[in-house]
Amino acid sequence: MSGGAIIMMIIAILIVWGGLGLAIVQLRRHPDPGPTTEEATLPHAE
Amino acid sequence: MAKQPREQWATRTGFLLAAIGSAIGLGNIWRFPAVAYENGGGAFLFPYLIALLTAGIPLLIMEYAIGRRYRTSPPAALRQMARPAEAIGWWQVVISFVIATYYAVIIAWAVRYIGFSADQAWGDDPEGFLFGTFLKASEEPGFVSGYVSGVLWPLIAVWVVVLGILAFGIRRGIETANKIFIPLLVVFFVALVIRALTLDGAAQGLDAFFRPDWSELTNGSVWVAAYGQIFFSLSIGFGIMITYASYLRRRADLTGSALVAGFANSSFEILAGIGVFATLGFMAQAAGVPVGEVATAGLGLAFVAFPTIISEMWLGGAFGVLFFVSLVIAGLSSLISIVQVVVSAVQDRTGMRRIPAVFGVGGAVAVASILLFPTNEGVYLLDASDHFINQYGIAMAALVGVIAVAWFMRKLPELQRDADATSAMRLGLWWRICLGIVTPVVLGWMMIDSLRSEFDENYEDYPTGFLLGAGWSVAIAALVVGVLLSLIPWKASEGGLSDLDMESLEEAEGNRKGKRHGKGDR
Numbered sequence: 001m002s003g004g005a006i007i008m009m010i011i012a013i014l015i016v017w018g019g020l021g022l023a024i025v026q027l028r029r030h031p032d033p034g035p036t037t038e039e040a041t042l043p044h045a046e
Numbered sequence: 047m048a049k050q051p052r053e054q055w056a057t058r059t060g061f062l063l064a065a066i067g068s069a070i071g072l073g074n075i076w077r078f079p080a081v082a083y084e085n086g087g088g089a090f091l092f093p094y095l096i097a098l099l100t101a102g103i104p105l106l107i108m109e110y111a112i113g114r115r116y117r118t119s120p121p122a123a124l125r126q127m128a129r130p131a132e133a134i135g136w137w138q139v140v141i142s143f144v145i146a147t148y149y150a151v152i153i154a155w156a157v158r159y160i161g162f163s164a165d166q167a168w169g170d171d172p173e174g175f176l177f178g179t180f181l182k183a184s185e186e187p188g189f190v191s192g193y194v195s196g197v198l199w200p201l202i203a204v205w206v207v208v209l210g211i212l213a214f215g216i217r218r219g220i221e222t223a224n225k226i227f228i229p230l231l232v233v234f235f236v237a238l239v240i241r242a243l244t245l246d247g248a249a250q251g252l253d254a255f256f257r258p259d260w261s262e263l264t265n266g267s268v269w270v271a272a273y274g275q276i277f278f279s280l281s282i283g284f285g286i287m288i289t290y291a292s293y294l295r296r297r298a299d300l301t302g303s304a305l306v307a308g309f310a311n312s313s314f315e316i317l318a319g320i321g322v323f324a325t326l327g328f329m330a331q332a333a334g335v336p337v338g339e340v341a342t343a344g345l346g347l348a349f350v351a352f353p354t355i356i357s358e359m360w361l362g363g364a365f366g367v368l369f370f371v372s373l374v375i376a377g378l379s380s381l382i383s384i385v386q387v388v389v390s391a392v393q394d395r396t397g398m399r400r401i402p403a404v405f406g407v408g409g410a411v412a413v414a415s416i417l418l419f420p421t422n423e424g425v426y427l428l429d430a431s432d433h434f435i436n437q438y439g440i441a442m443a444a445l446v447g448v449i450a451v452a453w454f455m456r457k458l459p460e461l462q463r464d465a466d467a468t469s470a471m472r473l474g475l476w477w478r479i480c481l482g483i484v485t486p487v488v489l490g491w492m493m494i495d496s497l498r499s500e501f502d503e504n505y506e507d508y509p510t511g512f513l514l515g516a517g518w519s520v521a522i523a524a525l526v527v528g529v530l531l532s533l534i535p536w537k538a539s540e541g542g543l544s545d546l547d548m549e550s551l552e553e554a555e556g557n558r559k560g561k562r563h564g565k566g567d568r
Contacts, residue, residue: 001249005256008088009320012256015095016316020309027302030470032058035295 051532052117053216061298062306065290067224067379068281069232069311072152072348075376078275078315079322080343083255086262093263093272098312101488102276104480105444106304107473108451111461113291114300119391120285121532123292124447128455130532130537133448135391136283141439142387144524145284147415148428149384153377154420155180155349156370163356163366165567172353176345177425187426187512190418197420205412208381212389213406216293220386223381231375238368242324245359247384251327254337255319270495273488278436280311281380283444285387301469305407322347329355346427348373385411410535426508427516433505434517436532439524444480445465445489452482472512 012037061341082090116123122137158180162168168175177183182194211219242248262268282285291300323337329351332339342351352369356362385408393403419428451457458478466472504513 001253002257004258005088005253008091008258009256010253012088012091012316015091016309016312020306020313023302023305024307026470027058027299027306028540029300030302032295032299032468035054035297 051295054295055221056217057221058298058303060217060225061294062291062303062310063218063228064379065281065287065303065307065384066310067228068286068290068383069279069307069380070314071279071281071376071380072373073279074311074315075318076344076347077371077435078279079255079272079319080341080347081275082319083323083341085268086259086265087254088256089260089262090268090272093269094275097195097269097276097403097488098308100480101273101485102280103304103308104477104514105277105282105448106287106308107301107465107477107483108448108458108461108481109287110291110294110300111465112451113288114294114296114298115461115464117292117518118287119292119387119394121391122394123288124450125532127451127457128505131450131455133529133532134443134450135285135528136531137439137443137525138283138447139388139391140524140531141284141435141443141528142286142384143411143414144431144439144520146381146388146411147385148419148431149381150204150412150415151197151201151419151424151428151553152345153374153381154197154379155202157200157204158196158365159349159353160370160374162353164363166353166357166363166366168353168357170357173350175353176349181425182422183425184422187508187516188423189427189515190421190423194420194421194422194424197424198416201416201420204378204381206414208378208385208411209404211382212385212408213401215400217335220382222530223382227375227379231372231379234368234372234375235314235317235321238365238372239324241365242321242328244326245328247327247329247331248324249327250331251323251325251337252320254327254341256322264538265493268404268406268452268487270382270492273494274441277441277444277489277492279315280308281383283440283447284384285391286383287329289387289390290383297468299469300465301471301473305471323522325344325355326351328359332358345429358537371434426512429506430508430513430517431520434513434521435524437493437500438518438521441489441492441496442521442525445486445493448489449486452486454476458482516560 082094085093112123112127116126118126118136119135124135125132162180168179180195180196182192184191211223213219214222218400228363277283294300323341326337328341329340334547335338340351352366356366356369359365388411389400389403389407392398392407393400396403398406418424421427451461458481462473504510505517508517518540
């Protein structure tokens with residue numbers, strides 16, 4: 001592989017897979033609150 | 047008939063896996079690698095990422111916000127925004143109906159190719175085997191003249207599986223299926239990529255894929271291709287994400303979820319690019335030709351190039367099984383979401399319960415699919431329908447939808463407040479600029495570009511009569527039927543799915559600030 005191709009492969013992996021990792025970390029740091037009062041009391045259609 | 051409460055995802059992870067499963071489809075595996083290669087290789091990454099951040103993720107957030115806010119399927123959600131906009135929702139539903147009919151057929155082919163891989167049934171002529179022995183394709187495009195049992199039976203099986211999963215509902219059906227499908231897909235595809243990277247010529251393939259051609263960045267069509275790829279691969283524009291988000295809880299983090307789903311989809315595309323081009327590098331080296339001569343996309347890549355490669359490599363049968371099982375899983379998780387758009391729209395419209403809706407409405411999609419596509423002319427019908435419904439169905443409906451929301455209804459500030467109220471990451475003016483200006487301009491340009499080439503020459507050189515019947519008429523009929531469905535008088539269905547009272551923005555904001563985090567929802 002040429003140097004340019006190797007560098008672009010590394011950049012692509014770092015940005016896209018790194019972006020996914022950061023997005024997951026960010027989301028895990030902010031768990032959704034539980035259901036609202038109405039959501040908790042209503043039965044769910046299944 | 048008693049009112050039914052709306053179903054909800056059991057966990058945030060369940061919703062995310064379903065959204066990711068919907069986004070990761072056949073296009074990620076067989077479209078992205080070729081698009082990137084033809085549009086600058088490694089340099090394509092920059093327009094691609096810009097398209098992801100300025101159109102893909104903003105549109106995802108918009109659709110999540112609409113679905114979560116109105117808690118109903120696209121027609122009813124858009125109707126609540128503005129009465130005439132209901133037509134756009136039904137248009138999206140009809141588009142989903144059409145796509146589902148042929149998408150299932152490709153999955154059925156992939157199912158058969160899992161078996162064919164074991165003994166490499168295509169021999170030394172994969173192309174002749176595909177069109178002759180397997181599909182028994184007619185010489186010329188046309189309309190149904192006979193059925194092909196080798197496609198018919200697996201297609202029926204695909205529909206039984208899809209309707210069976212949908213019958214179990216959001217939590218026990220779609221969510222559970224995706225919790226199995228997505229990890230399985232990742233395991234299978236990673237195994238495939240590892241095998242591909244160990245092939246002779248893999249480095250040559252990766253070099254062709256990643257070598258940057260910076261001069262391409264000044265070419266407008268490369269940017270259009272980047273936005274097109276992001277747009278078609280994220281399952282946006284035809285109601286899926288509005289539908290899935292309608293089953294979210296009120297306090298779900300929308301922006302964070304969109305970032306995860308968007309980057310997960312792109313991560314899989316990069317993985318697919320590595321796997322596909324490492325494999326094509328092997329094929330090119332074996333044939334003693336440059337990678338450019340073997341690089342292909344779509345059906346040709348999956349059902350002609352890959353079988354050729356499978357025949358040439360050691361333990362090719364196992365490699366073929368990995369590849370076609372991956373295609374089947376990626377396809378199924380997307381097909382489920384497409385059919386759910388149609389099912390939920392009819393449920394919300396009529397108050398029909400889930401099981402009758404799945405087997406009545408989903409069954410109608412299945413019957414249309416089974417009647418039209420496992421036929422001698424099926425491959426031509428599929429090709430033409432796919433091209434026209436993508437270009438003048440999905441893309442056009444998305445263009446009209448985003449302009450309607452941003453400019454006619456002026457709902458972006460409201461949707462932004464809704465998303466911000468429950469999301470850790472705040473949207474700024476950039477979000478409204480992306481949706482109000484960037485996305486409509488790019489989609490509009492894509493449309494003009496596409497129409498220009500349509501009138502320059504017939505798509506795939508098909509006869510004009512065939513294109514009118516199987517292409518243009520399908521795309522136009524989707525719009526007309528959508529408008530007609532929206533004109534049917536809407537009366538509140540007695541058994542309609544009840545909507546929970548919308549939590550006020552202030553309440554949601556207060557909850558977010560106070561971090562009243564109850565049971566974790568991941």
